[in-house]
Amino acid sequence: MAKSKAATIQPDWISKTLAGALLGLGLAVAISGLFAWWGPGGLDAPNKVQFNMWVIPLYWMTVWSLVYLFRTGLRAWLVLGAVTAAAHVALFVTPQILGAS
Amino acid sequence: MRADIIKTYKTLHTWTGLIAGMALFIAFFAGAMTMFKGPLDRWATPPGNDIQWVAEDQWLPLMQQTLAAHPAAAKGFTLHLQPGENVGAPLVWDANPERSRFDPQEPWGATLNERGELVTAPFETSPMANLIDMLHQTAGIPGNGHHLFGVYVMGAVSILYALAIVSGLVVLLPTLVKDFLIVRRGKNLKRFWLDAHNVVGLTSLPFHLMIALTVIVFAFHDFLYDALSVTVYKERPLFEMHEHHDRGVDTVAENLLPPEALLANLKTQAPDFVPREMMYMGPLGERAEVRIAGENLEHMVRGADRGFAAMDPYTAELEGTEYLPGQEDPWTEIVISIFALHFGSYGGDFMRWVYVFMGLAGAFIFYSGNLLWVETRRRKQRRNGGPVEQKRNTRLMASATVGVCWGSVAGIALSMSAGKWLHGTMAADSLYLWAYYLVFLASVGWAFWRGPGRGAVELIAFAGLAWLTVPMTALLAWLIPAVPAWVQTAPGPLAVDGSALLAGLLLLEMARRTAKRVFHGSTDSVWYAGAQPIVDEQAVDIREKPA
Numbered sequence: 001m002a003k004s005k006a007a008t009i010q011p012d013w014i015s016k017t018l019a020g021a022l023l024g025l026g027l028a029v030a031i032s033g034l035f036a037w038w039g040p041g042g043l044d045a046p047n048k049v050q051f052n053m054w055v056i057p058l059y060w061m062t063v064w065s066l067v068y069l070f071r072t073g074l075r076a077w078l079v080l081g082a083v084t085a086a087a088h089v090a091l092f093v094t095p096q097i098l099g100a101s
Numbered sequence: 102m103r104a105d106i107i108k109t110y111k112t113l114h115t116w117t118g119l120i121a122g123m124a125l126f127i128a129f130f131a132g133a134m135t136m137f138k139g140p141l142d143r144w145a146t147p148p149g150n151d152i153q154w155v156a157e158d159q160w161l162p163l164m165q166q167t168l169a170a171h172p173a174a175a176k177g178f179t180l181h182l183q184p185g186e187n188v189g190a191p192l193v194w195d196a197n198p199e200r201s202r203f204d205p206q207e208p209w210g211a212t213l214n215e216r217g218e219l220v221t222a223p224f225e226t227s228p229m230a231n232l233i234d235m236l237h238q239t240a241g242i243p244g245n246g247h248h249l250f251g252v253y254v255m256g257a258v259s260i261l262y263a264l265a266i267v268s269g270l271v272v273l274l275p276t277l278v279k280d281f282l283i284v285r286r287g288k289n290l291k292r293f294w295l296d297a298h299n300v301v302g303l304t305s306l307p308f309h310l311m312i313a314l315t316v317i318v319f320a321f322h323d324f325l326y327d328a329l330s331v332t333v334y335k336e337r338p339l340f341e342m343h344e345h346h347d348r349g350v351d352t353v354a355e356n357l358l359p360p361e362a363l364l365a366n367l368k369t370q371a372p373d374f375v376p377r378e379m380m381y382m383g384p385l386g387e388r389a390e391v392r393i394a395g396e397n398l399e400h401m402v403r404g405a406d407r408g409f410a411a412m413d414p415y416t417a418e419l420e421g422t423e424y425l426p427g428q429e430d431p432w433t434e435i436v437i438s439i440f441a442l443h444f445g446s447y448g449g450d451f452m453r454w455v456y457v458f459m460g461l462a463g464a465f466i467f468y469s470g471n472l473l474w475v476e477t478r479r480r481k482q483r484r485n486g487g488p489v490e491q492k493r494n495t496r497l498m499a500s501a502t503v504g505v506c507w508g509s510v511a512g513i514a515l516s517m518s519a520g521k522w523l524h525g526t527m528a529a530d531s532l533y534l535w536a537y538y539l540v541f542l543a544s545v546g547w548a549f550w551r552g553p554g555r556g557a558v559e560l561i562a563f564a565g566l567a568w569l570t571v572p573m574t575a576l577l578a579w580l581i582p583a584v585p586a587w588v589q590t591a592p593g594p595l596a597v598d599g600s601a602l603l604a605g606l607l608l609l610e611m612a613r614r615t616a617k618r619v620f621h622g623s624t625d626s627v628w629y630a631g632a633q634p635i636v637d638e639q640a641v642d643i644r645e646k647p648a
Binding site (some may be wrong): 008009011026027030032033036037038041043044045046047048049050051052053054057058060061064065066068069088091 | 105106109110112113184260263264267268313314317319320321325326328329332333334337339341430432433435436439
């Protein structure tokens with residue numbers, strides 16, 4: 001895909017920036033939430049919430065700074081939107097899987 | 102690496118850097134100063150706190166007598182274990198406990214005289230060190246709500262800053278190996294500035310990433326916690342409250358344990374912890390707690406220079422060890438490390454100086470970044486063969502950069518000196534703020550009026566002289582005690598004067614070198630301010646005009 005001739009990336013500043021800002025944040029919160037559940041100590045480990053909050057900007061800015069690598073803004077929204085949605089679905093079903101209330 | 106990626110990320114780097122650069126310059130310069138907030142606070146405190154200090158066994162009677170005589174102290178007070186220029190008395194409380202944190206403080210101090218009688222008086226603190234810290238946190242952007250408005254702005258600036266860091270790295274990747282750490286000092290000044298910008302940027306990359314990410318958290322943590330609460334924790338509380346327990350004694354002043362007993366108990370549990378202050382919170386209430394702040398050079402600490410232990414002042418039971426250095430649980434340990442990385446509160450004074458250097462190096466990155474943008478614009482115009490007259494917005498950007506950067510540097514220094522010479526003429530808070538903003542805004546205006554070239558030389562020289570007023574003030578106050586200014590002669594405060602002297606001399610040297618470029622450098626630059634430019638479209642190299 002990356003080798004195709006038409007693969008030159010388009011700037012699409014506004015749509016990509018919005019994808020990075022909004023979807024990036026949504027994805028970052030979901031990743032942090034999945035780590036909160038599945039990571040060491042689970043959801044109830046004392047003071048782990050502080051760590052979970054602190055790493056959100058790390059995930060967020062990683063996604064946001066790499067979003068400009070998408071070929072177009074539309075692709076950024078589609079791919080990142082799908083990943084974000086999937087992450088939130090995973091987060092939503094996690095309590096059932098882990099059998100937690 | 103593909104050219105289109107480089108091009109995209111170069112644009113990203115240019116604009117994020119340009120927008121964030123000036124605010125970051127101010128925040129980094131003031132931040133470098135806050136590394137020595139303690140000495141700055143002692144430096145700025147007027148002398149006159151010659152108060153009787155008390156022995157350890159007098160701590161308890163002092164507390165009990167103060168609580169009996171001054172009900173406001175029951176809201177909370179601080180017991181200082183060591184004297185210092187900026188410590189008004191062994192026991193200090195706020196006479197206006199309802200005040201918001203934006204109202205002026207009304208600190209009172211209490212001590213015991215030789216006969217064991219209570220002596221209380223209001224005393225003067227200096228807002229200066231705290232205002233420099235505020236400048237660091239807000240870049241001087243005024244306004245406040247629940248948080249300082251400038252803190253939110255700096256959070257947004259830090260998002261741009263993080264994008265600028267990553268995009269800058271992407272742009273450098275293709276030439277990373279070839280050009281790594283090379284600074285080419287040739288005739289091409291732009292190449293030299295770019296190399297310097299890259300070297301400093303690359304070598305301090307982890308530091309800058311850490312600063313950018315922590316500032317985003319400092320600004321937006323409430324929203325991030327809310328997001329976690331809504332999507333993850335749901336009805337679970339995010340933070341456990343300390344369990345309220347029946348301690349079996351009434352919370353009245355007579356039952357307070359002697360502070361030295363609490364410290365002895367703490368010592369057995371945390372031998373390396375060196376206590377500095379004991380903050381009694383609501384000492385006569387059901388939730389009475391004493392927070393013992395102190396240092397531990399072996400461990401990273403949660404505060405800007407302090408770790409904390411919480412104790413019950415009636416039972417000497419350790420309540421929370423979350424922030425007691427070396428006794429945290431693993432998650433808190435990680436979070437504390439992140440705090441400490443931002444504050445540079447590990448490794449003692451050596452690490453503080455490293456952070457000062459990193460802060461100033463950061464300020465250089467932002468300043469040079471803006472200058473490079475200006476330089477790049479210039480070259481584009483030459484290729485097109487247009488007039489050598491520089492474009493208006495390029496000149497304006499150059500002027501703004503020069504005015505904002507050097508205006509803040511000069512403003513801090515002059516407000517420090519004004520705080521001493523004009524002491525007592527108006528409320529200290531207003532005095533410092535007026536002096537800073539007056540110098541800052543005047544400098545910005547000056548830069549626009551004089552143009553970037555002349556403005557840079559004059560403002561850098563002005564900033565140098567401004568910093569020299571600091572040691573000159575100390576010298577005059579020492580020679581002529583009758584002047585309103587004062588000098589604190591302990592090593593810590595004197596180091597402030599010494600550093601200011603060094604800063605002043607370095608800035609004057611910088612002004613001299615900038616002048617050389619501005620008046621004798623290439624004529625087709627926004628920086629050129631010498632005689633009538635020689636218009637020569639074919640020039641390829643930047644030529645030195647014969648002196």
